[in-house]
Amino acid sequence: MKVVIGDKKDTLRKLSQTHRMELKNLLSWNPHIPDVDAPIDGVIVYLSPSQAKTAAYNRPVAPPCPPIPAPLKPMPQWISLTPLEKMEKTDYDVLIVGSGAGGGATLWRLCEQWGNNGKKVGVVERGDLLLPTHSQNIPTLDFKRRTDFYLTVATPIGAKLPDMPGSLKVFALGGKTLFWWTVTPRMDEVDLQDWPVSFTEMNKYYNIAENVMNVNKRFTKGSSMTEQLVERLRNNHFPETTPLPLAADLQPTRFGQVHSNVFFSSILFLARALFIRPFDLAVKTRGVEVLTERNRVVGLRVMTPDKKSHYLKAKNVVLSTNTFETARILLYSRIPGEAIGHYLANHSKIVGVGRVSRGDFPEVLGSMGILVPRTAGRPYQIQFHGPMDTPDLYLWYPAYQEKPLKAEWEFDIQTFGVVESRYENRVYLDPSRVDEDGIPEFQVDFQYSEKDLEVIRQMEAGTRQAIADMGIATLVPDEYGQDLCLRPPGDDTHELGSCRMGVDPATSTTNPFGQVHQISGLYVADNSILPTAGAANPTLSTVALAIRTADYIVNRLG
CATH class of the missing domain: 3.30.410 (Cholesterol Oxidase; domain 2)
Structure with a gap:
């Protein structure tokens, strides 16, 4: 017998006498009994070293940890995506088309102003997931590799545009902000004189944009x-x-606050929004046609790579694709407006x-x-x-x-x-050509x-x-x-003005807040809204105006 259980009168000393065993051995084999004369009623006593070792090995020193729970919501990539089937069942308060500088800024400002108030916000992006940050923040990409990667993933749309042969576009979550040089000057006051937004108002929104972009x-x-x-x-x-x-975060990482995304991209707009409130996001989803009833937006038709159409309901739609695509969507949707597509400019x-x-x-x-x-x-x-x-x-x-x-x-x-904004320079639909989705391609007149x-x-x-x-x-x-x-032309990648803002519907596409004339709930928030080119890189101005448009939507919807 190698194990006994003590009774009411037993002690370790008594057991050593009963079993004719050295007391010091019993003490070493039973460290759970600190006193040789203490009562051991109901206590297990080990009478051999091997049994004591086995018991010690099997005896837990802490309760076992509970099993790791399965994820509440599977997340197979670095940002959550929403199935289009689910989005079709949602009635959105605001649906944003495009995730570049203008679309990202609009999303962030809506979320920042609304908080988690129950409003439904959705984003659709024509491209796929590509990078989770600006390309210059990727450790393996020096300037040469970054340039090679950019030229590999960019779409040379200028190959079909004789008047703007240098044009390149990036169709991906974050758009061209994944590769831009982050140069962010303000427009000079002389260029803002004829804008429908006052110089004081622009300064207000420039300040907000520069702060959120770390300029x-x-x-x-x-x-x-x-x-x-x-x-x-x-x-x-x-x-x-x-x-x-430059839009570059130069703060050091300290006190647990990480500043690793030095160079700004629209991915940071998405991140800022995400930590305020949830929103729906679909990639590989091309905005094709704005749906209206009685001069008011009711939704958007989108297409997926398998050529299937989906219809998303929305009270407000914000077009933030690019200067060419936004004009094409408005023209294909038969949105009324004499100026739509005209006044195309660049640098x-x-x-x-x-x-x-x-x-x-x-x-x-x-x-x-x-x-x-x-x-x-x-x-x-x-x-x-x-x-x-x-x-x-x-x-x-x-x-x-x-x-x-x-x-x-x-x-x-x-x-x-500086390039003049002229009616003759335009984006228009080419009825003789359709793209892979059966949508008329756009063409450009520019001189x-x-x-x-x-x-x-x-x-x-x-x-x-x-x-x-x-x-x-x-x-x-x-x-x-x-x-x-x-x-x-086009090599500057600063195309703008095809859906310019203004007060006169005969010479502008939107009002000073980015809402398309004659169509309630339809907005533009990308480079196409800029009424004149100036000479400054346009991204900061586009972001400032997109934030202002978001404020206008918030004030209207409450």
């Missing part, structure tokens, strides 16, 4: 290259020169490469990010990015990528010019005016003057012997 001019702070060249330009013909404003674009000597700058060389903004007397803006070691650009680069030591550095030059060509001449002269004012920079000829060249 700042600190990215190149401490760079001798940027600071010295900015000072040289300011002291000569360009006193307004400034470090490049003329001159590019070149400059060169400086490393010896002209003290440590720390740093990155070059410089903006010469548009002014009343200067109908263009110039951007300088660098340094550059073709094909890599070191305005931004991974911390673990080695930056080479060079005696001379090159830098990128991009000059954007630079004589005034636009004069601006282009000023752009070239101004760019050469800026290089001269730097004093230590030269232009680098390309393989054709050209040091500056004009890129084809």
